[in-house]
Amino acid sequence: MAAWLSGEVVDNKQWCVDLFSLKIRTSSSLTFSAGQFIKVGLEVDDKLLARPYSLINTPQDSLLEIHFNRVENGLLSPRLANLSVGNNLQISERATGLLTLDEVPDIPHLWLLATGTGVGPFLSILKTSAPWQRFKKIVLGYSVKSVDNQAYMDDFTALQLQHPKQFCFVPFVTREKAPKTINTRITTSIENGELEKRVNLKIAADSSHIMLCGNSKMVSDATSLLEGRGLRRHTRREPGHIATEKYY
Ligand SMILES: Cc1cc2nc3c(=O)[nH]c(=O)nc-3n(C[C@H](O)[C@H](O)[C@H](O)COP(=O)(O)OP(=O)(O)OC[C@H]3O[C@@H](n4cnc5c(N)ncnc54)[C@H](O)[C@@H]3O)c2cc1C
Known part of the structure; x- marks a missing residue:
């Protein structure tokens, strides 16, 4: 079973109509190599809805950062785009990926x-x-x-x-x-x-x-x-x- 950290949105930057970046503070630190991705999730109808997103911060940074498109009719990305500072989300405890x-x-x-x-x-x-x-x-x-x-x-x-x-x-x-x-x-x-x-x-x-x-x-x-x-x-x-x- 995947384990999750709780995260809090610290910044939501909108670059253009459908392009966003979220900075996230997590309850405990996450170890990863630059180039890897995590899963980001939100509780929707009592279920965790999660998708993979690359981390764009460095392993030394204290805040996590993801950069994403708001996909029309997508289940998760429009919800992520709507998050405000202080909102909560879930972050997989482990990062993975071989683009390192x-x-x-x-x-x-x-x-x-x-x-x-x-x-x-x-x-x-x-x-x-x-x-x-x-x-x-x-x-x-x-x-x-x-x-x-x-x-x-x-x-x-x-x-x-x-x-x-x-x-x-x-x-x-x-x-x-x-x-x-x-x-x-x-x-x-x-x-x-x-x-x-x-x-x-x-x-x-x-x-x-x-x-x-x-x-x-x-x-x-x-x-x-x-x-x-x-x-x-x-x-x-x-x-x-x-x-x-x-x-x-
Ligand atoms: C390893 C990995 C890392 C990823 N990292 C990122 C990331 O850093 N940033 C990011 O924006 N996305 C990333 N993605 C895609 C992301 O996980 C989601 O698929 C995306 O955000 C759509 O999720 P959704 O729930 O809104 O859409 P869903 O409800 O899952 O609908 C998916 C539909 O949208 C299409 N779709 C998915 N992504 C896009 C897109 N960017 N533009 C247009 N159509 C799309 C799919 O082909 C599919 O038809 C990554 C995917 C993988 C496999």
């Missing part, structure tokens, strides 16, 4: 490619010191539909200023033209070489590890494209180059 740096072999280049709220686990990883000590170059591709859906841009800009030679931040905006962004899907930019050209780096099996997170079509299509270029899925048994997490 412990799983990444020693290679020079880390590529983090996300759609929408899938950027969350990468933000958690990038706010720790570990990746900056391990990798020569880190590329973050963050794709959203429109500029108003971009979140945490101040954090990415700050990381770029802190690590100007090591960090390449590439925003994608797919449904409108926006300056300094790539205006196609991540998969298109892998296929036509635009992403590699932008950061002046090649995705190659002998130098790259790629983490993909977010929309399942992006994750599946990008995996196929990368497999076509000789990269393999990473498992503990058979080390490879691609780690994935599909949100929906």
